[in-house]
Every structure is written in structure tokens, then in C-alpha cells.
Amino acid sequence: xxxxxxxNGLSNDSIAQAFAELIDKKPEKAKIAFIPTAxxxxxxxxxxxxxxxxxxxxxxxxVDIVELTAFKPRELTKILKPMDAIFVGGGNxxxxxxxxxxxxxxxxxxEFLNTKVYAGISAGSIIxxxxxxxxxxxxNGYIDEHYYEKSITGEGSDKALKLVxxxxxxxxxxxxxxxxxxxxxxxxxxxxxxxxxxLDDESALKIVDGIxxxxxxxxxxxxxx
Numbered sequence: 001x002x003x004x005x006x007x008n009g010l011s012n013d014s015i016a017q018a019f020a021e022l023i024d025k026k027p028e029k030a031k032i033a034f035i036p037t038a039x040x041x042x043x044x045x046x047x048x049x050x051x052x053x054x055x056x057x058x059x060x061x062x063v064d065i066v067e068l069t070a071f072k073p074r075e076l077t078k079i080l081k082p083m084d085a086i087f088v089g090g091g092n093x094x095x096x097x098x099x100x101x102x103x104x105x106x107x108x109x110x111e112f113l114n115t116k117v118y119a120g121i122s123a124g125s126i127i128x129x130x131x132x133x134x135x136x137x138x139x140n141g142y143i144d145e146h147y148y149e150k151s152i153t154g155e156g157s158d159k160a161l162k163l164v165x166x167x168x169x170x171x172x173x174x175x176x177x178x179x180x181x182x183x184x185x186x187x188x189x190x191x192x193x194x195x196x197x198x199l200d201d202e203s204a205l206k207i208v209d210g211i212x213x214x215x216x217x218x219x220x221x222x223x224x225x
Contacts, residue, residue, distance in 0.1 A: 001114075001163065001208070002116075002117045003118045003128060003164065003205070003207040004019050004022055004204055004206055005125035005164075005168050005204060006125055006170075006203075006205075007121075007199045007200060007202075007203055008052075008121065008171075008202070009051070009056070009089075010055040010056060010059065011055065011201055014214050015216075018212075018214045022119075023085055025084060027059050028060050030061050030084045030085070031062045031082060031084050031085075032056060032063050032083065032084065032085045033064050033066045033080055034056065034063050034064070034065050034066065034087045036053075036065060037095070037096055037099050037100075038089055038090055038095060038123040039090065039091035041092045041095050042092065048090070049089060052089055052090065053089075064079070068099040068100065068103040068105060069103070072104070073104025073107070076104055080108070080116075083116060084116060086112065086117070087124070088123075088124030088127070089121050090122030090124060091122070093126045093127055093132045094132060094157060095156060098155045098156055098157040099155070106161065109163070118163065125170060125205075126160075126169070128161050128168065129160055129162070129163070129164060130164075130165055130194045131167050131192075131193075131194070133158070166211070167194050168196075169185065169196055169198040169199070171200070172185075172198045172200040172218060172219065172220065173218060174200065174201055180198070182198075182220060185222065189222035189224070190224060192222070193224075195223045196221070197211075197222075198220045199213075199215070200215075200217040201217065202215060202218075203215035203219040
């Protein structure tokens with residue numbers, strides 16, 4: 001299993017190099033399936049989504065946009081089979097979870113990861129861990145193990161992929177996410193059951209046999225012993 005969990009995509013040379021090492025192919029020979037589904041409920045300017053895609057494309061990778069709401073499991077299997085990486089974009093994590101399940105991707109991911117790289121951005125990284133809760137807990141300042149947000153009525157789920165036994169928290173100290181500060185994280189971290197990595201937008205986790213932090217910025221690990 002090869003994972004690259006990012007806060008902000010291929011935002012610097014170190015993270016881009018880590019992705020290239022996981023793919024282990026020249027960019028012009030590598031095929032990337034980009035899943036933008038988590039962005040669907042987000043309104044207003046989606047320049048950030050365009051930037052995420054552009055960072056991948058400018059490195060020379062072939063990019064196919066795969067919208068989960070448009071495909072049934074059999075179709076999705078056919079589309080993703082020839083891909084070298086599944087790159088899951090940011091947005092609403094609860095909506096993403098719902099459509100990963102409905103499309104069949106939840107069931108497909110474990111088999112695909114025998115031969116493919118999983119890369120995530122923000123929501124796409126959170127869902128790879130053990131829990132979707134911290135992003136909402138930080139936002140609202142509390143912990144409620146039974147809480148999840150239905151971003152669109154009937155289209156929300158709190159189920160995580162649990163590919164790795166950690167909690168991933170993106171956008172540490174970001175101006176766009178003013179609640180995600182070390183002060184606020186310290187308040188909720190003792191209530192969590194798994195180690196939590198909080199990463200800024202210049203940091204990522206490269207996971208193969210173990211966890212390696214790739215960073216040109218700031219990151220923190222919160223562990224409960």
C-alpha cells in the first residue's frame with residue numbers, strides 16, 4: 001500500500017517528489033484519476049480546486065477527472081483499472097464518504113491499492129484515516145462521537161476508509177481555516193483514540209511501510225499514551 005496524504009496537494013517540490021517516488025514512472029507515462037467529488041457541495045469560488053488540478057497537470061501527468069456521482073461500480077472499476085494513482089480532492093469529507101460508498105469505491109479501494117497509489121488532498125486525506133470527526137470538531141469546538149454533517153440532505157456519512165491508523169488534520173494555521181490552530185487542537189487531542197497528525201499546507205504524509213513526514217512548513221503529532 002502506498003499513500004500520499006496532503007493538506008494542499010502537490011504544493012511544493014518536496015511533496016511533488018514524494019508523489020513521483022511513489023508512482024515510480026516518468027510523469028508522461030503515468031495516469032492519474034482525479035476525484036473532485038468532495039468539492040460539489042462547496043459554493044462560491046473554486047479556484048483552489050483548479051489550483052490542485054493544475055499542480056498535477058503542470059508536472060506532465062495524464063489526468064482523468066472521475067466524478068463519483070456519475071458512475072456505477074462496474075463502470076468505475078473499468079475506468080480506474082488502468083490508472084497508476086487515485087488522487088482524491090478536497091471539499092466536504094462527509095459528502096465524499098457518502099459517494100465513495102454509493103459508487104462502490106469504498107469496496108474497490110483495498111484491491112486497487114495493491115497496484116496503485118492513493119493520494120489525498122484535505123478531505124481526500126482525512127477520509128483515508130480512522131475518523132472524519134476532527135475537522136468538524138475543530139470547526140465547532142467540541143467532540144461528539146455521533147455527530148456528522150449532512151452537507152446535502154441524505155448525502156452525508158461519517159464512515160472513514162481506515163487505510164492507516166491515524167487521524168489526519170489538514171490546514172494547520174491556515175488563514176482560510178482560522179479555527180485550526182495549535183491552541184484549539186490541543187484542547188481536543190486528548191479526547192481522540194488515535195494519533196493525530198496536524199499538517200499545514202506545505203506538509204504531507206508519505207506512507208509505505210511506515211509514516212514519513214514530508215514538509216517545507218509546520219506539522220505536529222499528537223499522541224495519547
